[in-house]
Amino acid sequence: MNNSFFNKKIGIPRAISYYNSYPFYYGFFKSLGIKIILSDKTTTKIINEGCKYVVSDTCLPVKVFAGHIINLLDKGCNVIFVPSIQSTDYKINNCSKIRGLPEIIRNVINRDFTMIEPTLDKTENIDFKNFCTQIANAFEIKDSIRIKNAINAGWETYNRFCKMTQSGICYQEALKNAIEGKLIKNTVEIVKPLSVVIMAHGYNLFDDRISMNLIKKLEKMDVKVYTSINVSREKAISSIKALGEIQYWANELELTGTAAYYLLNNKVDGIIALSAFGCGPDSLMVDEMTYHCKEKGMPLIHLTIDEHTGEAGFVTRLEAFIDMLMRKKRRLIDKNSHKITKQITEIVEINNNKILTGSMK
Numbered sequence: 489m490n491n492s493f494f495n496k497k498i499g500i501p502r503a504i505s506y507y508n509s510y511p512f513y514y515g516f517f518k519s520l521g522i523k524i525i526l527s528d529k530t531t532t533k534i535i536n537e538g539c540k541y542v543v544s545d546t547c548l549p550v551k552v553f554a555g556h557i558i559n560l561l562d563k564g565c566n567v568i569f570v571p572s573i574q575s576t577d578y579k580i581n582n583c584s585k586i587r588g589l590p591e592i593i594r595n596v597i598n599r600d601f602t603m604i605e606p607t608l609d610k611t612e613n614i615d616f617k618n619f620c621t622q623i624a625n626a627f628e629i630k631d632s633i634r635i636k637n638a639i640n641a642g643w644e645t646y647n648r649f650c651k652m653t654q655s656g657i658c659y660q661e662a663l664k665n666a667i668e669g670k671l672i673k674n675t676v677e678i679v680k681p682l683s684v685v686i687m688a689h690g691y692n693l694f695d696d697r698i699s700m701n702l703i704k705k706l707e708k709m710d711v712k713v714y715t716s717i718n719v720s721r722e723k724a725i726s727s728i729k730a731l732g733e734i735q736y737w738a739n740e741l742e743l744t745g746t747a748a749y750y751l752l753n754n755k756v757d758g759i760i761a762l763s764a765f766g767c768g769p770d771s772l773m774v775d776e777m778t779y780h781c782k783e784k785g786m787p788l789i790h791l792t793i794d795e796h797t798g799e800a801g802f803v804t805r806l807e808a809f810i811d812m813l814m815r816k817k818r819r820l821i822d823k824n825s826h827k828i829t830k831q832i833t834e835i836v837e838i839n840n841n842k843i844l845t846g847s848m849k
């Protein structure tokens with residue numbers, strides 16, 4: 489492949505791995521001198537386009553991914569990044585759709601374009617350095633020092649992003665600052681009457697169209713929201729272990745790991761599971777968390793989404809859940825305030841007795 493064909497540009501669909509890895513890709517491609525063309529933010533048109541190509545029982549994120557490929561092709565971008573992420577650690581696997589993403593796209597979109605389709609498979613010893621080298625090689629960049637520097641640049645941007653999100657800065661703000669080379673600090677810890685954690689894949693939650701602005705909706709209800717980007721990888725892994733579970737899925741840290749961390753630390757009033765209709769891994773992880781939540785008396789709601797999900801029904805379920813959490817919290821406060829009143833009465837009675845006993849002597 490020659491450089492003039494690629495013209496050092498790559499189209500990245502704003503879907504699937506974009507939501508977790510874009511800060512890395514940004515630093516990496518910039519350092520290699522490759523210009524990124526992003527697809528537009530997800531719209532109903534993009535979803536409908538994707539649905540035309542992918543069979544109906546495929547999950548929504550894959551349909552959305554296909555829609556973003558069409559969006560890039562319509563922009564005139566014909567070199568597109570479609571990674572095949574098989575496993576992210578030894579025997580920590582992705583679902584078959586993410587593993588076979590290049591195959592799905594090749595077979596359903598019959599248009600003239602080139603896919604950059606590196607494989608990451610740590611189970612088979614294809615590590616992240618190898619993954620990055622495959623990308624660079626596709627652009628005929630073979631210099632190992634240049635590739636190493638690009639990987640370091642990718643991690644630098646990614647680590648900036650993580651530092652900000654783990655300090656409580658929201659996804660969009662952290663992303664914007666990370667790619668601008670800035671590192672800002674969160675100085676104010678906002679306290680709200682209720683707090684929840686959302687267990688969901690980044691590609692479902694941070695895509696405002698797919699999640700129907702779930703985070704903003706909760707914030708408008710005066711609810712503090714925690715998500716996977718607020719929890720470090722180490723904390724998520726140790727929380728899964730602390731629950732007595734074994735990590736199997738690559739995206740498990742975003743779901744079980746995140747929910748387990750907030751459940752075990754008693755930091756939230758409820759858990760919201762958001763997943764795509766028909767997603768096998770999510771149904772297993774949500775079932776697992778439902779079991780642990782029941783044991784610990786933590787309310788959990790499971791919201792599923794597909795291309796037909798209506799916003800009205802979604803909001804009704806969400807409001808009912810938040811309303812239930814609020815009533816539960818009020819009951820708890822009332823119960824505790826009775827306890828406190830009883831304790832004060834007892835202390836006063838004891839003290840009065842002492843005074844009485846003292847004065848009789």
Ligand code: SF4
Pocket residue numbers: 547548549550583584585586689764766767768769770
């Ligand atoms: S993990 Fe679930 S939602 Fe994600 S691509 Fe696989 S089946 Fe679809």
